Amino acid sequence: MQLRRAGTTAALALPRSKTNEQDGVRIMSNERELIPTPQQVKGPYFLANSPFRRKLIPKELTGQKMVLSGQVLNTAGNTIAGAIVHLWVADPSGRYDNQLDSGAPSQLDPSQHKLRGRQHTNKNGCYRWIFLRPGNYPLVPGGSQKRPAHLHVLIEAPGYKSLVTQIYMPDDYWNTRDIKDGREDDFFQPELVVHLAPAVPHGKQTQVGTFNFVLSKA
Numbered sequence: 001m002q003l004r005r006a007g008t009t010a011a012l013a014l015p016r017s018k019t020n021e022q023d024g025v026r027i028m029s030n031e032r033e034l035i036p037t038p039q040q041v042k043g044p045y046f047l048a049n050s051p052f053r054r055k056l057i058p059k060e061l062t063g064q065k066m067v068l069s070g071q072v073l074n075t076a077g078n079t080i081a082g083a084i085v086h087l088w089v090a091d092p093s094g095r096y097d098n099q100l101d102s103g104a105p106s107q108l109d110p111s112q113h114k115l116r117g118r119q120h121t122n123k124n125g126c127y128r129w130i131f132l133r134p135g136n137y138p139l140v141p142g143g144s145q146k147r148p149a150h151l152h153v154l155i156e157a158p159g160y161k162s163l164v165t166q167i168y169m170p171d172d173y174w175n176t177r178d179i180k181d182g183r184e185d186d187f188f189q190p191e192l193v194v195h196l197a198p199a200v201p202h203g204k205q206t207q208v209g210t211f212n213f214v215l216s217k218a
Contacts, residue, residue: 033075033076033077034073034074034075034076034077034214035075035214036075036161036163036214036215036216037163037165037192037213037214037215038165038189038191038192039163039164039165040164040165040166040186040187040189040192041164041166041186041187042152042154042164043152044104044105045088045096045098045099045105045152046086046088046152046154047088047098047107047108047113047116049110050086050088050110050113050116050117050118051110051113051117051118052117052118052119052120053117053118053119054117054119054128054129054130055117055129055130055131056087056089056114056115056116056117056129056130056131056132057130057131057132058114058115061091061092061114061132062092062132063091063092063132063133063135064092064132064133064201064207065130065131065132065133065204065206065207066130066131066132066133066196066206066207066208066209067128067129067130067206067207067208067209068128068129068131068151068167068194068208068209068210068211069126069127069128069129069208069209069210070126070127070210070211070212070213071121071124071125071126071127071212071213072085072121072125072127072155072157072212072213072214072215073125073212073213073214073215074160074214074215074216074217075214075215075216075217079121079124079125079126080121080125080157080160080215081121081122081123081124081125082120082121082157083120083121083125083155083156083157083160083215084118084119084120084155084156084157085118085119085120085121085127085153085154085155085213086116086117086118086152086153086154086155086156087116087117087118087129087131087151087152087153088115088116088117088152089115089116089131089132089134089151089152090115090134090135090137090149091115091132091134091135092132092133092134092135093135094134094135094136094137094138094146095135095137096115097112097113097114097115097116102141103141115131117129131151133149133169133207134149134150134151135149136148136149136172136174139179145174145177146174147174147178147179147187148168148169148172148173148174148175148177148178148188149168149169149172149174150166150167150168150169151166151167152166153165153166153167153213155213155215157215159217159218160215160216160217160218161215161216161217161218163213163215165192165213166187166192167192167193167194167211168188168189168192168193168194169193169194169196170193170194170195170196170199171199175188175193176188194209194210194211195209195210196208196209197209
């Protein structure tokens with residue numbers, strides 16, 4: 001199977017007893033199909049009517065600039081054009097734009113959306129986001145345990161199951177200390193880590209990552 005490239009790399013098939021993972025894509029070669037991206041919990045801060053845009057950096061915020069790009073694919077390895085990709089993130093201090101002081105979510109007019117957006121994949125199934133690295137936040141106000149930094153993603157495409165998932169950073173202390181309550185699939189999973197370059201940015205270097213999402217048919 002030949003997989004369309006995302007960035008400068010492409011996933012190659014391995015024997016059925018193994019899976020190969022690169023840029024978020026895992027392949028089982030006997031069936032010659034891709035493994036769908038794992039579903040994760042949506043969380044309370046999603047808003048369906050976010051603006052169509054690619055850059056999510058409010059002027060008043062500073063932090064580590066990141067670029068995430070890739071493709072949306074089906075399990076046959078074909079790209080999906082016109083899929084809607086939603087992204088919402090916390091700010092560098094770990095707070096969402098619709099988060100009240102109590103921690104509860106609020107509804108916002110789209111003109112007040114700062115840390116969220118949506119876009120259509122292009123004819124090659126590609127997407128691209130520009131944002132600041134989100135911060136960690138405590139699971140309960142004042143608590144010591146924190147969630148690892150993550151990106152919330154929702155992808156919708158006609159004829160496919162909607163994908164709700166989260167993407168994690170490779171160097172976060174809290175990755176292996178994420179929630180353990182019998183619902184591990186809802187939280188940190190190694191196959192949802194995006195690899196970033198440079199791994200350790202200096203000065204105002206932008207970290208760049210590639211992650212390909214795989215949808216299953218409805």
